[in-house]
Amino acid sequence: MNRFLWLVRREVWEHKAIWVAPAIVIGCLVLLMLTGNVHLGPIGTVNGHAVLGEATDEIKLKLLVIVYAGLALVVFMVMGIVAFFYALDALYADRRDRLVLFWKSLPLSDAETVLSKFAVAIVVIPLVALAASLVAQLVIAAGGSARLALEGIGGAVMWRPEALFGGFAVAFLWCVTAMLWYAPVVGYLMLASAWAPRGPFLWAVLPPVGLWVGERFVVGSEHVGDFITGRLFGLYGLLGARSDGSPGAEGDEMAKISQVDLVGGLREFYASPELWLGVVAAALLLAGAMWVRRYRDETS
Amino acid sequence: MSELIVARGLRKSFGSTQALSGVDFRVESGRIVGLIGPNGAGKTTALKAMLGLTRFEGELSVLGLNPYLQRHRLMQDVCFIADVAVLPRWIRVSQLIDFVAATHPRFRREVCEQFLSRSDVRKGSRVRELSKGMVTQLHLALVMAIDAKLLVLDEPTLGLDILMRKQFYETLLNEYFDEQRTILVTTHQVEEVEHILTDLLFIDRGRIVLDAAMDEVQEQYAQVAVRPEHLAAARTRQPIAERQGLGRTHMLFRGVDRAELERLGEVGVPSVADLFVAVIQGART
Numbered sequence: 001m002n003r004f005l006w007l008v009r010r011e012v013w014e015h016k017a018i019w020v021a022p023a024i025v026i027g028c029l030v031l032l033m034l035t036g037n038v039h040l041g042p043i044g045t046v047n048g049h050a051v052l053g054e055a056t057d058e059i060k061l062k063l064l065v066i067v068y069a070g071l072a073l074v075v076f077m078v079m080g081i082v083a084f085f086y087a088l089d090a091l092y093a094d095r096r097d098r099l100v101l102f103w104k105s106l107p108l109s110d111a112e113t114v115l116s117k118f119a120v121a122i123v124v125i126p127l128v129a130l131a132a133s134l135v136a137q138l139v140i141a142a143g144g145s146a147r148l149a150l151e152g153i154g155g156a157v158m159w160r161p162e163a164l165f166g167g168f169a170v171a172f173l174w175c176v177t178a179m180l181w182y183a184p185v186v187g188y189l190m191l192a193s194a195w196a197p198r199g200p201f202l203w204a205v206l207p208p209v210g211l212w213v214g215e216r217f218v219v220g221s222e223h224v225g226d227f228i229t230g231r232l233f234g235l236y237g238l239l240g241a242r243s244d245g246s247p248g249a250e251g252d253e254m255a256k257i258s259q260v261d262l263v264g265g266l267r268e269f270y271a272s273p274e275l276w277l278g279v280v281a282a283a284l285l286l287a288g289a290m291w292v293r294r295y296r297d298e299t300s
Numbered sequence: 301m302s303e304l305i306v307a308r309g310l311r312k313s314f315g316s317t318q319a320l321s322g323v324d325f326r327v328e329s330g331r332i333v334g335l336i337g338p339n340g341a342g343k344t345t346a347l348k349a350m351l352g353l354t355r356f357e358g359e360l361s362v363l364g365l366n367p368y369l370q371r372h373r374l375m376q377d378v379c380f381i382a383d384v385a386v387l388p389r390w391i392r393v394s395q396l397i398d399f400v401a402a403t404h405p406r407f408r409r410e411v412c413e414q415f416l417s418r419s420d421v422r423k424g425s426r427v428r429e430l431s432k433g434m435v436t437q438l439h440l441a442l443v444m445a446i447d448a449k450l451l452v453l454d455e456p457t458l459g460l461d462i463l464m465r466k467q468f469y470e471t472l473l474n475e476y477f478d479e480q481r482t483i484l485v486t487t488h489q490v491e492e493v494e495h496i497l498t499d500l501l502f503i504d505r506g507r508i509v510l511d512a513a514m515d516e517v518q519e520q521y522a523q524v525a526v527r528p529e530h531l532a533a534a535r536t537r538q539p540i541a542e543r544q545g546l547g548r549t550h551m552l553f554r555g556v557d558r559a560e561l562e563r564l565g566e567v568g569v570p571s572v573a574d575l576f577v578a579v580i581q582g583a584r585t
Contacts, residue, residue, distance in 0.1 A: 006402040014390050097389075101382035104353060105443075106403050109372035294368075295355055 068167020187285030
């Protein structure tokens with residue numbers, strides 16, 4: 001097990017984007033706060049009401065949870081891009097310049113090597129994303145409350161644990177869901193990365209896009225396209241903050257806010273076969289990547 | 301003596317080209333074997349098969365294991381350097397040592413550090429900041445610090461200057477090699493290794509064309525600087541090679557009585573390079 005952690009550590013040494021990217025996001029956020037460019041927008045006003053000044057506590061907290069979770073979403077998207085390119089590069093960089101001959105001279109199996117890289121994409125990067133989103137929340141809480149205080153409105157509400165923990169809990173649930181949902185995408189990218197003779201990006205992207213375009217022009221249907229966009233973006237349907245559908249919500253922004261349910265779609269989602277079939281597909285794709293890594297030893 | 305590597309009917313083809321066409325050989329422990337062949341002879345394929353880097357047909361066992369299926373177990377007792385000393389460019393020397401120490405049960409950190417202390421490699425540097433010779437020294441230090449039963453060196457001194465090469469083979473012989481270890485080495489610089497080899501394995505066009513211990517070779521083969529008046533007589537003895545040099549004709553004989561050869565001219569031990577050329581040419585005609 002210790003050996004596995006060393007394999008993971010090696011990946012973090014090599015792929016600096018894993019910690020540089022979130023550091024840049026947080027750096028930008030701090031900069032925006034310091035230069036006063038963050039307009040508190042929805043936190044500040046809804047329908048012309050200065051919400052944080054006037055609304056009920058319940059509405060204030062709800063809004064803050066939405067803002068904190070939304071912030072986490074921005075961090076997740078950046079880290080999603082990091083994970084995409086990491087998975088695409090991991091097993092290709094491993095072979096580049098005949099380097100694989102060195103790694104393979106160590107008593108490390110192909111399976112544990114591939115698993116360590118998968119673990120980085122699917123566990124380490126999400127954990128870094130969660131930590132970064134927590135820091136981002138604290139930055140916003142500090143900057144936001146200072147600004148509210150300057151405007152004479154009490155900013156202490158931004159530090160309420162219900163808001164901070166509430167936002168973080170939503171972010172955590174989204175994060176875990178995304179890990180499961182995107183596992184087969186990571187598996188696919190790693191298989192392409194293990195196999196590609198060169199340019200893993202094109203080798204990974206061209207076949208599905210080719211099938212998509214081909215189907216569209218030859219058969220005229222969009223099954224492949226729906227499948228791809230469904231897997232890539234299907235998760236975002238869950239974010240569409242669902243109201244509980246009571247008719248009174250129409251028109252009244254305040255009431256709408258109170259009815260927003262950020263994690264309401266998850267239960268249904270976890271019951272869907274698509275999610276679990278994806279997890280099975282991820283395992284198969286990973287097994288494929290292990291098998292390919294065993295004989296694929298050079299890039300051309 | 302135990303057999304470390306046993307190959308029977310070892311084959312490998314790439315499309316229609318046969319890189320190895322049914323090769324048999326054995327390597328016993330405690331030997332230093334030179335695997336020598338021209339480019340494209342199947343050397344690298346044979347090495348890769350032994351190291352579990354490529355699939356093969358036929359039988360091959362290294363330390364009793366199937367290299368392709370049990371590579372990670374095999375690598376606890378085997379270490380190798382591929383022909384170009386390539387190490388990850390982004391890594392720091394200290395990180396690399398930590399990593400190998402953590403993942404290799406037989407790595408002896410103090411041995412590695414002792415080797416490095418004699419080189420110009422500094423532990424804080426990144427590999428990309430090192431010269432090619434320094435990368436090679438680092439790689440050699442890592443590999444020599446592994447207490448392995450079999451060491452495979454594929455063109456280990458490529459990119460090293462003459463001083464470093466000499467130093468490398470001296471270190472290998474004096475500080476690394478002992479009765480418990482076996483070394484398999486391929487190189488184009490045959491003259492550098494011939495004095496340390498105990499066994500020769502010549503390979504050409506996917507076949508083994510010579511498999512002999514060094515002392516057998518010295519008994520069987522002889523090079524004679526034939527005196528001009530004995531040229532015709534010498535040729536009736538069917539030399540396996542003949543070349544002109546410094547006013548004398550040098551002929552290489554196999555299995556001819558020594559006393560007889562001495563009548564034809566001065567008898568000497570053929571160099572591995574001369575033997576190689578003669579055997580390969582003989583095998584091809």
